Amino acid sequence: xSERTKxxxxxxxxxxxYRVRVEPRRTLADTLRDDCGLTGTHLGCEHGVxxxxxILADGQPVRSCLMFAVQCEGMDLxxxxxxxxxxxxHPIQEAFWENHGLQxxxxxxxxxxxxxGYLEQNPDPDDDELRAVLSSNLCRCTGYQxxxxxxxxxxxxxxx
Amino acid sequence: MIPWIGQPLPRFEDPPLLTGEGRFxxxxxxxxxxxxxxxxxxxxxxxVAIEAPEQVTAFTAKDLRDVRPxxxxxxxxxxxxxxxxxxxxxxxxFVGEPVAVVxxxxxxxxxxxxEQVFVDIEPEDRVISAxxxxxxxxxxxxxHLEGNVxxxxxxxxxRVDEVFSGAAVVVDFDLRNRRQNALPLEARGSIAAYxxxxxxxTLTASVQSPHVVRTVLADLLGMPESDLRVVVPDxxxxxxxxxxxxxxxxxxxxxxRRLRTTVSWVEDRRENLISSFHSxxxxxxxxxxxxxxxxxxxxxxxxxxxxxxxxxxxVTCGVEPLMALAEFPGPYDFRTYRVRSRGVTTNTCPMAPYxxxxxxxxxxAMERLMDLAAVRFDIEPAEIRRRNLxxxxxxxxxxxxxxxxxxxxESLDRAVEAIGLEDFRDCQxxxxxxGRYLGIGFSVFSERxxxxxxxxxxxxxxxxxxxxxxxxxxxxxxNVEARLGASPHGQGLETTLAQLIGDRLGVEPARVxxxxxxxxxxxxxxxxxxxxxxxxAGGAARLASDRLAAKLAAIAxxxxxxxxxxIVIRAGRATVAGTDAGIEVADLARLAYHSSHRLxxxxxxxxxxxxxxxxxxxxxxxxxxxxxxxxxxxxxxRVDRFxxxxxxxxxxxxxxxxxxxxxxxxxxxxxxxxxxxxxxGEGNILTTSLMDFLPPTLAEVPTxxxxxxxxxxxxxxxxxxxxxxxxxxxxxxxxxxAVSDALRPLGVEVAEVPATPSxxxxxxxxxxxxxx
Numbered sequence: 001x002s003e004r005t006k007x008x009x010x011x012x013x014x015x016x017x018y019r020v021r022v023e024p025r026r027t028l029a030d031t032l033r034d035d036c037g038l039t040g041t042h043l044g045c046e047h048g049v050x051x052x053x054x055i056l057a058d059g060q061p062v063r064s065c066l067m068f069a070v071q072c073e074g075m076d077l078x079x080x081x082x083x084x085x086x087x088x089x090h091p092i093q094e095a096f097w098e099n100h101g102l103q104x105x106x107x108x109x110x111x112x113x114x115x116x117g118y119l120e121q122n123p124d125p126d127d128d129e130l131r132a133v134l135s136s137n138l139c140r141c142t143g144y145q146x147x148x149x150x151x152x153x154x155x156x157x158x159x160x
Numbered sequence: 161m162i163p164w165i166g167q168p169l170p171r172f173e174d175p176p177l178l179t180g181e182g183r184f185x186x187x188x189x190x191x192x193x194x195x196x197x198x199x200x201x202x203x204x205x206x207x208v209a210i211e212a213p214e215q216v217t218a219f220t221a222k223d224l225r226d227v228r229p230x231x232x233x234x235x236x237x238x239x240x241x242x243x244x245x246x247x248x249x250x251x252x253x254f255v256g257e258p259v260a261v262v263x264x265x266x267x268x269x270x271x272x273x274x275e276q277v278f279v280d281i282e283p284e285d286r287v288i289s290a291x292x293x294x295x296x297x298x299x300x301x302x303x304h305l306e307g308n309v310x311x312x313x314x315x316x317x318x319r320v321d322e323v324f325s326g327a328a329v330v331v332d333f334d335l336r337n338r339r340q341n342a343l344p345l346e347a348r349g350s351i352a353a354y355x356x357x358x359x360x361x362t363l364t365a366s367v368q369s370p371h372v373v374r375t376v377l378a379d380l381l382g383m384p385e386s387d388l389r390v391v392v393p394d395x396x397x398x399x400x401x402x403x404x405x406x407x408x409x410x411x412x413x414x415x416x417r418r419l420r421t422t423v424s425w426v427e428d429r430r431e432n433l434i435s436s437f438h439s440x441x442x443x444x445x446x447x448x449x450x451x452x453x454x455x456x457x458x459x460x461x462x463x464x465x466x467x468x469x470x471x472x473x474x475v476t477c478g479v480e481p482l483m484a485l486a487e488f489p490g491p492y493d494f495r496t497y498r499v500r501s502r503g504v505t506t507n508t509c510p511m512a513p514y515x516x517x518x519x520x521x522x523x524x525a526m527e528r529l530m531d532l533a534a535v536r537f538d539i540e541p542a543e544i545r546r547r548n549l550x551x552x553x554x555x556x557x558x559x560x561x562x563x564x565x566x567x568x569x570e571s572l573d574r575a576v577e578a579i580g581l582e583d584f585r586d587c588q589x590x591x592x593x594x595g596r597y598l599g600i601g602f603s604v605f606s607e608r609x610x611x612x613x614x615x616x617x618x619x620x621x622x623x624x625x626x627x628x629x630x631x632x633x634x635x636x637x638x639n640v641e642a643r644l645g646a647s648p649h650g651q652g653l654e655t656t657l658a659q660l661i662g663d664r665l666g667v668e669p670a671r672v673x674x675x676x677x678x679x680x681x682x683x684x685x686x687x688x689x690x691x692x693x694x695x696x697a698g699g700a701a702r703l704a705s706d707r708l709a710a711k712l713a714a715i716a717x718x719x720x721x722x723x724x725x726x727i728v729i730r731a732g733r734a735t736v737a738g739t740d741a742g743i744e745v746a747d748l749a750r751l752a753y754h755s756s757h758r759l760x761x762x763x764x765x766x767x768x769x770x771x772x773x774x775x776x777x778x779x780x781x782x783x784x785x786x787x788x789x790x791x792x793x794x795x796x797x798r799v800d801r802f803x804x805x806x807x808x809x810x811x812x813x814x815x816x817x818x819x820x821x822x823x824x825x826x827x828x829x830x831x832x833x834x835x836x837x838x839x840x841g842e843g844n845i846l847t848t849s850l851m852d853f854l855p856p857t858l859a860e861v862p863t864x865x866x867x868x869x870x871x872x873x874x875x876x877x878x879x880x881x882x883x884x885x886x887x888x889x890x891x892x893x894x895x896x897x898a899v900s901d902a903l904r905p906l907g908v909e910v911a912e913v914p915a916t917p918s919x920x921x922x923x924x925x926x927x928x929x930x931x932x
Binding site: 023025026030033038039040041042043044045046047049050052079080081083084089093096097098100102103104105106107108109112131132134135136137138139140141142143144145146147148 | 168170171173174175177178179180181182183184186187267268343344345346347394395396397399428429649650651652815816818819822823824825826827849850851855857858859860861863864887
């Protein structure tokens with residue numbers, strides 16, 4: 001692969017525009033991390049199972065390791081870096097902090113974005129729905145107990 | 161909030177990890193070149209040629225001929241050392257073994273370049289399983305090691321055969337625990353940066369033990385240790401897989417020095433599943449002798465551990481068989497014991513300790529023994545345990561381990577109550593009449609934690625880990641910094657140590673900074689593994705805090721004109737007991753540095769102390785109980801309830817404790833039901849993605865109910881015992897006993913884990929009884 005096979009793409013990430021030159025095979029996750037410098041999105045498997053790379057594309061949680069950057073022009077992309085409002089944590093982040101919803105923190109950005117995408121569309125889920133949604137992603141440290149608790153609490157707070 | 165000990169304080173670690181500001185190895189590769197390892201596609205064979213096109217920068221064992229092989233050592237006659245070259249030299253011994261390394265400007269280019277490296281290997285006969293490897297005439301994995309047995313340890317008390325022949329009941333069974341991968345969500349990786357100005361190399365690596373890595377790198381590369389710095393940034397889980405030396409890290413450091421630049425290696429998931437350390441893979445044959453009252457009299461066990469192609473540094477491949485031998489009796493009181501425990505090399509990925517080490521398997525064995533005996537005596541599983549658990553302390557086991565105070569029987573009784581055993585039996589009977597199969601399983605176990613050099617020395621380790629040192633300083637502003645050789649990576653140690661230190665020095669934990677993971681800034685230590693950091697680094701932190709508090713009290717006593725023993729340090733103030741007279745701790749700190757002329761004669765200026773701690777160890781204990789429903793048609797298991805009654809002594813931060821238990825239990829459930837690394841007969845690995853190797857999601861994990869007992873023993877100075885591994889140790893036995901209990905009407909007893917749907921279906925179909 002060389003420079004001439006690269007494509008120029010404009011990505012809208014966290015309300016900012018990034019103009020990047022990428023090989024067509026470059027995944028969205030690699031582009032976010034390496035070309036946009038947004039390393040909060042993590043790679044745990046690179047084959048779409050673990051969900052550590054979950055971000056929001058037009059409001060929907062997606063595996064950024066399963067998308068190519070060249071597919072994403074014109075989409076509204078949001079990553080974990082955009083969740084807090086300055087120094088004020090998002091209610092989901094607050095809830096993870098209060099309820100010990102993370103240990104090593106590697107899967108955390110993926111779970112936060114998964115929960116954010118889901119709760120924005122489904123503000124009042126029951127536990128069965130939450131269990132089903134949160135089973136999209138893998139966590140190796142917490143046994144999921146406090147992740148469920150955190151998202152349940154965040155939903156309450158977000159409903160106000 | 162005084163005292164801080166015992167408070168569920170939210171973690172200081174969390175804010176950066178929640179906002180995308182965490183810094184893991186792969187986040188730090190900017191400006192580095194990228195390495196890609198070329199790995200063996202053959203399980204066993206002779207390397208004929210390795211050829212790379214001219215435009216590819218590649219290195220092989222020939223280039224690294226000055227690098228010493230990894231040679232982990234135990235000094236005992238029943239151990240035969242084997243060596244591992246950091247890149248395969250002459251022979252390959254497992255699929256995935258690194259054979260060559262390429263360097264390129266991007267990860268993609270490195271992958272392309274690696275594919276252009278041609279490796280010609282002449283395949284040889286291979287051995288994949290341990291029983292196959294010890295068969296007469298089996299191919300030798302290492303030429304000098306006929307029979308493939310690396311460690312062959314035996315232990316035998318008197319009168320074993322006599323006790324067995326006089327026993328009322330002898331229970332005899334085989335057990336097979338298949339192979340797992342610890343599977344940290346962040347795979348391994350490192351960045352090596354050569355600095356031409358100082359001549360030093362910095363290895364930034366996802367590891368558990370930075371100082372040990374520095375020592376072994378210096379040894380293998382033949383360079384002064386002072387020319388190396390090892391930095392551990394955020395680590396995305398490890399569970400043991402990042403404790404032993406990765407040969408790839410050595411190669412990464414070597415390439416950086418050779419090219420006088422910065423290079424990085426970020427392992428992908430496929431590599432991690434194929435060639436990062438594996439775990440478990442034990443075959444046991446166990447016999448237990450009982451008297452007529454169902455009291456266990458003796459155990460006779462033959463333990464076979466597949467250690468893979470090479471031995472791991474520093475603990476060696478003796479870690480599994482030797483721990484299994486020493487700790488097999490667990491929490492049960494019997495005096496007659498015979499065991500042979502072997503570590504056997506095969507053409508498979510090397511093994512390293514994984515959360516629990518051999519104890520998930522030996523606990524499974526002892527707990528299966530108890531359940532199988534309970535069936536023979538027709539008594540409740542809880543009852544046979546009650547008759548056999550140790551209850552007087554200190555208790556010295558058949559192998560000479562000394563158990564400090566615990567609550568073995570109490571934890572069982574509490575678990576029986578929490579799960580509602582009688583009600584469950586009623587539900588179970590009712591369900592069976594409807595053709596549904598419910599089961600309950602208990603697991604009572606001891607968890608040896610926080611053990612120091614004496615315990616490791618008992619294994620005759622060439623490298624004997626154990627102590628930890630804490631350098632503690634209060635700066636002139638009254639803030640505190642503790643520097644440690646322990647290397648936490650998700651356990652919350654920054655928070656718990658700040659609570660411990662804060663309490664002793666009368667400062668808020670938020671003003672206590674914990675520094676770890678940088679060999680340039682921290683005292684030599686052994687890192688974080690073996691449920692040791694809170695006990696040992698915590699103990700050292702407590703001792704250092706005592707020293708610093710004593711100095712603060714001495715300074716305060718002079719300022720306040722009172723006896724040092726009358727000074728009380730609390731909530732940021734040093735006061736004279738029983739009076740209003742006092743001085744701010746921050747003012748004492750300022751004085752110690754800036755008005756040192758006022759210090760007593762002979763007192764050093766400043767507030768810096770050091771303390772080390774090296775305890776003999778302590779035993780946590782717990783009882784796990786699971787209820788399950790098994791579908792005999794599909795072989796599917798649903799875990800309905802999981803109760804943990806845990807006794808880890810004094811809880812410093814109960815929220816963090818519960819988190820450790822949740823995660824541990826989940827990994828235990830994973831090992832019991834789901835996760836398995838599989839090889840075919842030629843040594844090709846069949847589970848190379850997370851579509852094949854199946855960690856549980858929230859859909860598979862039940863609510864985990866945790867109850868605590870707090871037995872305070874004097875085995876540790878903080879009263880805290882370790883508990884990082886307990887969840888993983890106890891859960892498999894509870895699950896497997898529950899599955900067996902459910903399927904017992906069909907004549908099924910599980911003897912092989914994970915108990916996957918296909919295995920359970922096969923057991924049901926092979927049994928003579930037809931599901932209702």
